[in-house]
Amino acid sequence: MPLQIESRKSTVTEEGLPVEELVVNVGPSHPSTHGVGRVIVHLDGESITKADPVIGYLHRGIEKMAENRTYLQIVPLTDRLDYVGSMYANWAYCRTVERLADIRVPERAEYLRVIVCELQRIASHMMGIGSAAADTGAFSMFIYTFDVRERIIELFESLCGARLTYNYVRPGGVSFDTPEGWTDQVLELLGTLDASLDELDRLFFGNVITRGRLKGIGVLSAEDAVAWGASGPVARGSGVDWDLRRDDPYSVYPRFEFDVVLGENGDAYDRGRVRLVECYESARIIAQAIEQLPGGAVRPEGLQRLIAPPPGEAYDHIEAARGSLGVYLVSDGSPRPYRMKVRSPAFCNLALLSKLCEGHTLPDLVVVLGSLDPVFGEVDR
Amino acid sequence: MSIYEAIRAVVEEMAPDLGITVTESWDDAILDIPAESLLAVGRELKARGFDRLGMVTAVDRDEEFELVYRVQSRTLSAAAFVKTRVARERASIDSLYEVWPAADWQEREVWDLFGIAFVGHPDLRRILLPEDWPGHPLRRDYEDANVIKRPDYI
Numbered sequence: 001m002p003l004q005i006e007s008r009k010s011t012v013t014e015e016g017l018p019v020e021e022l023v024v025n026v027g028p029s030h031p032s033t034h035g036v037g038r039v040i041v042h043l044d045g046e047s048i049t050k051a052d053p054v055i056g057y058l059h060r061g062i063e064k065m066a067e068n069r070t071y072l073q074i075v076p077l078t079d080r081l082d083y084v085g086s087m088y089a090n091w092a093y094c095r096t097v098e099r100l101a102d103i104r105v106p107e108r109a110e111y112l113r114v115i116v117c118e119l120q121r122i123a124s125h126m127m128g129i130g131s132a133a134a135d136t137g138a139f140s141m142f143i144y145t146f147d148v149r150e151r152i153i154e155l156f157e158s159l160c161g162a163r164l165t166y167n168y169v170r171p172g173g174v175s176f177d178t179p180e181g182w183t184d185q186v187l188e189l190l191g192t193l194d195a196s197l198d199e200l201d202r203l204f205f206g207n208v209i210t211r212g213r214l215k216g217i218g219v220l221s222a223e224d225a226v227a228w229g230a231s232g233p234v235a236r237g238s239g240v241d242w243d244l245r246r247d248d249p250y251s252v253y254p255r256f257e258f259d260v261v262l263g264e265n266g267d268a269y270d271r272g273r274v275r276l277v278e279c280y281e282s283a284r285i286i287a288q289a290i291e292q293l294p295g296g297a298v299r300p301e302g303l304q305r306l307i308a309p310p311p312g313e314a315y316d317h318i319e320a321a322r323g324s325l326g327v328y329l330v331s332d333g334s335p336r337p338y339r340m341k342v343r344s345p346a347f348c349n350l351a352l353l354s355k356l357c358e359g360h361t362l363p364d365l366v367v368v369l370g371s372l373d374p375v376f377g378e379v380d381r
Numbered sequence: 382m383s384i385y386e387a388i389r390a391v392v393e394e395m396a397p398d399l400g401i402t403v404t405e406s407w408d409d410a411i412l413d414i415p416a417e418s419l420l421a422v423g424r425e426l427k428a429r430g431f432d433r434l435g436m437v438t439a440v441d442r443d444e445e446f447e448l449v450y451r452v453q454s455r456t457l458s459a460a461a462f463v464k465t466r467v468a469r470e471r472a473s474i475d476s477l478y479e480v481w482p483a484a485d486w487q488e489r490e491v492w493d494l495f496g497i498a499f500v501g502h503p504d505l506r507r508i509l510l511p512e513d514w515p516g517h518p519l520r521r522d523y524e525d526a527n528v529i530k531r532p533d534y535i
Contacts, residue, residue, distance in 0.1 A: 056509040069531070226433055227432070227433075227481060227482050228482050229434055242455060247455070247458060313440075315436075315451065326436060326451075328438060338440070339519075348487070351485055
């Protein structure tokens with residue numbers, strides 16, 4: 001990839017010593033870049049003056065591909081956006097299609113969507129915390145978080161057969177009803193989840209080295225978080241009280257009791273801890289959803305396989321693990337969308353990287369990147 | 382009061398020479414504006430509590446490009462779409478970076494994939510594609526030997 005790196009700035013100190021800016025390349029396949037991403041870092045001595053992310057290594061042109069496929073054929077594409085949180089992209093896309101084509105979703109399907117997406121949130125946050133921990137050298141945390149994630153993924157596997165790209169939420173409902181005893185397995189998991197999360201909290205967030213590495217790093221003010229379009233744990237870590245599940249309620253979320261978790265300082269530590277505490281809240285939602293889970297069909301009767309919505313456009317969004325994930329669809333009345341746009345939270349959050357790294361050292365770049373928790377499948381689309 | 386009515390009330394307070402028409406689509410309010418008043422509308426909306434720019438995108442409408450902005454207000458708990466159109470030839474429009482810095486990467490993405498230039502953007506470079514990529518793929522007339530059109534019967 002030819003890329004113009006700005007010419008180095010050279011200055012001379014008061015004592016007449018020459019000072020030259022140092023440009024360091026991190027990536028594209030660096031173990032701590034959370035996917036195939038690259039950051040060009042400009043250093044003045046030890047401190048970062050600019051960190052320019054170079055993205056697009058995973059750009060597959062999903063928006064362009066969507067113009068050439070029917071509405072049902074696009075669902076598997078959305079799996080490949082945020083590949084540690086596929087359920088979200090499925091759901092955001094399906095909500096927009098349902099709005100556009102005026103499809104009613106059976107209540108049981110809405111509940112199942114909430115259950116799988118909250119499970120997905122826990123799995124995704126575990127991935128985020130684990131890889132951020134591994135970046136700071138606490139590799140054993142990765143094993144602890146992956147233990148929890150693995151148990152959730154096994155549940156997904158028994159639900160829909162896939163471990164990563166679920167293709168589970170479909171326009172109109174979900175692909176399969178729960179297998180026998182599935183909800184009991186979920187409740188069993190929830191029974192041990194709190195203990196696992198407590199242990200993680202103590203081991204990682206209570207650790208003096210973690211506190212030293214994460215506290216005060218990459219501080220994001222609430223005003224900047226809003227102005228730069230940050231969402232999800234990145235914005236909430238700065239105390240921005242904004243969660244679509246509560247503030248723009250969709251699906252059956254108004255029926256559940258849960259708290260929106262907020263940080264205070266807006267640093268890497270708070271962003272990480274917001275993710276952890278959100279897992280407890282997700283567990284609360286899942287328990288309530290299983291208790292209220294109604295019977296009935298999971299897909300509406302008589303739904304056409306070839307959906308051809310009337311001409312028009314629609315936008316819908318959900319609170320994904322990384323923030324507000326929106327899908328904008330334009331229909332011209334044919335069975336293929338005229339235009340699909342994915343509003344990716346990871347993309348918008350990653351735009352903050354350079355701002356957050358300013359004045360920090362190179363090892364802190366890794367901490368800040370980990371605390372933004374980007375998934376490059378979604379950043380690049 | 383519905384979101385549409387709330388946004389209508391906000392728009393009625395704004396300067397009348399901006400040329401805004403408000404329409405309702407589903408439960409969203411759409412503000413149709415002429416391209417030259419985009420920056421002024423952006424500033425007015427920001428001053429009236431629309432503090433988040435959620436999405437910037439474009440749609441290729443054959444003769445012209447339609448630009449779609451989604452702005453959110455946490456105080457009103459409402460969101461509105463701002464739409465405007467620019468000519469296809471040498472497409473360009475004012476950047477909203479100075480109003481909402483969130484426009485930074487999103488406008489770069491629109492430039493990359495649609496080739497719409499944003500005047501006043503501090504760093505308008507390609508973002509997803511390599512710098513030497515020919516053309517702008519999300520234009521409907523974009524052609525690439527590797528892109529195979531699916532037959533219509535599927």
